[in-house]
Amino acid sequence: MVQRVAVIGAGPSGLTSVKACLDEGMEPTCFESSDDMGGLWKFKEVSEPNRASIYRSLTINIWKEMMCYSDFPIPADYPNYMHHSKILKYFRMYAEHFKLLPYIRFQTSVKRVTQRPDFSRTGQWEVVTENKDGLEEKNVFDAVICCSGHFNYPNLPLKDFPGIETFEGKYFHSWDYKGPEDMHGKRVVVIGIGNSGGDIAVEGSRVAEQVYLSTRSGAWVIRQVSDNGLPVDRFNTRFVHVMFRLLPMSVLNWLGEKKLNAMYDHAMYGLKPKHRLFSQIPVINDDLPFKILSGSVLIKPNVKEIRGSTVVFNDGSAAEN
Structure with missing residues (x-):
């Protein structure tokens, strides 16, 4: 039986997790709360609550040959240290090349992830999501991969x-x-x-x-x-x-x-x-x-x-x- 996998977040880790699941014959569903992929690298002029944020001039501080996916090199004409706009383009190229978009549900937030009553026997999880219209939906998955990032909540002491x-x-x-x-x-x-x-x-x-x-x-x-x-x-x-x-x-x-x-x-x-x-x-x-x-x-x-x-x-x- 094909295993169903929930992937939370369509940023860099979420995209490659979806691809890895497909490579292994699994059935992934990626839930992305925003209207686009890229996570941190999706620039917006106004920061949104509970979402990672970057500044207009941000350039990555890792050489492109060290940050690219091993199975999808960054284009040769891209600079060694890329502006955030080019990084986002690269992630979009990756998603399109490996046909990942059909597996991503945009503007869908994950509200709860809980073990099923029979978890000790099945190892299954219940995932509750909410779409942009406020409608909740419950789904059962065999595994959950959390790719929600760690720059969402600013610390201002x-x-x-x-x-x-x-x-x-x-x-x-x-x-x-x-x-x-x-x-x-x-x-x-x-x-x-x-x-x-x-x-x-x-x-x-x-x-x-x-x-x-x-x-x-x-x-x-x-x-x-x-x-x-x-x-x-x-x-x-x-x-x-x-x-x-x-x-x-x-x-x-x-x-x-x-x-x-x-x-x-x-x-x-x-x-x-x-x-x-x-x-x-x-x-x-x-x-x-x-x-x-x-x-x-x-x-x-x-x-x-x-x-x-x-x-x-x-x-x-x-x-x-």
């Missing part, structure tokens, strides 16, 4: 910033960021030096009077353009993976950190983190070091408190409007 209620300017999460239009001629504080924080600080510095990038623990910053002008992922070879199995992590950290500091001394730039290189995900940004060097982005420690239009940092310095 306002309690960590005493005095935020007195702030006279505008504050928002990077989830709401689309472009630097509201930063023209202003003094901007970006809190957090992840990949989004680095991108927003760099982009904002092109139009803002001054950008302050506040970081609690620092970060290792890697360039996308590496030795000989090649994508940095080009050096993620089998040999490197063998070295990771043979050498102690302390040695690998020392080698990697020495390489990065040879490009720019992280301590001098105010970026030196408290953690070792391979302990956390690094920041991938070619422009940030120059923006720091030119003074358009000032690195600051964690925010201590907010007083009206003034942001005070842990070192006693302040950013005033």
